[in-house]
Amino acid sequence: MPIERRPLREQIRDELLRRLDRGDFSAGTDINEAALAAELGVSRTPLREALITLAGEGVLESNQGRGFRFAPVSRKEFRELCEIVAALESLALELSDPEHLRKIGPELLRLAREFPDSVAAQQDIERHDDEWHDLLLSGCPNERLLDLVTSVKAGMRRYAHLRAGDDAPLEREADEHCRVAESLIAGDLPAATRALRDNWVNGMERMMARIPE
Amino acid sequence: MPIERRPLREQIRDELLRRLDRGDFSAGTDINEAALAAELGVSRTPLREALITLAGEGVLESNQGRGFRFAPVSRKEFRELCEIVAALESLALELSDPEHLRKIGPELLRLAREFPDSVAAQQDIERHDDEWHDLLLSGCPNERLLDLVTSVKAGMRRYAHLRAGDDAPLEREADEHCRVAESLIAGDLPAATRALRDNWVNGMERMMARIPE
């Protein structure tokens, strides 16, 4: 069995994102490096490396002499992120092998239909949603693009926990995913791309009201 | 006068990108942190922070225990980067205020026409090209998108110096820029977007042959 040997900075980054998903950090608050490092049981060095990475992804922002803090959320930024991811995922779809897309269509449909039945924990929903999108893009040969999508989505994690307790949109989300899957099965790529864009636009609208300004 | 007070890591990052433009580093070679830090007159800490940032942007890659190295160039990756930037710039254009686009149209046209007369140094050409694209996107309200474009373009800098000494394509590049500007002046956004995409696709084709495999 291959024992995991990854740099601490990556493990720390993952842990911070996990905590972000759980809503542990409130956006806009400063990070105390020494305290956080102690809490994680590491030194400040790899922690800072992780923070710098996250700042590059837009999860954090840094000010000279003032350290890092979780970038405050805003409707404007969330809209911006959605616009970007929608465009990137559309591109990924267009670059994918149509044959492969048709092949994963049924699986995408199945996943969309068994979308957690609203009772599931928020984290499960997120994970399920991510899984669906990952599968959707699995045929894209542009590796840089996939990395980029992952990176931009990291920036959206600050918003994920705001969705908690909002059950109604879940069905619509599942519905829209079905629509995408069906278009892919039918081999209609443009329709699938449009449906995907709609999904992002609608998802954005649904979220907007829940973002405090 | 406001004296510059930026973190060392940012200054180092800029300096490394400058050197990359000059072709100082040959892609694929490892970086010796201690040597480079000494050469720059800084300690390894802020240097490593800059390296990590650049790795996040795809300029460098890191392997556990083996440090950083300039990611080797490849036709595949260059194609991928072009696809991404083309999509992002197109999106930026679509999000821009049409009125503003029409207003900067003439300036874009002027800049395109006075494209350095092939005698200029390679670096001047790059700078001029960047300036043109920056102006093109200047009306985009999506700040995250602009940051992202900058970041992805950083990854393309590894390819910039490969273009050196290739004069012929310059006129075509200028030509294509004119085409975009004219479409904008005419208020035909879809045409401008198409022309811009063409520009990226053609620019990619032109470069392909010069990338060693």
Next chain:
DNA sequence: ACTATGAATTCTGAATACAAAATAGTACAT
């Protein structure tokens, strides 16, 4: 001659130490 083994060296990854900037707090003057 070639491979394998192991010591020596070099380099990275991480922790610690130090310096400088920012923040908080206090005394003092108005």
Next chain:
DNA sequence: ATGTACTATTTTGTATTCAGAATTCATAGT
């Protein structure tokens, strides 16, 4: 009471040190 100057404390930014992994090199064995 309010504002200002000054000190103390905290926190970041950078440098240095330490530990361990990777590489190199030499040597022994086949």
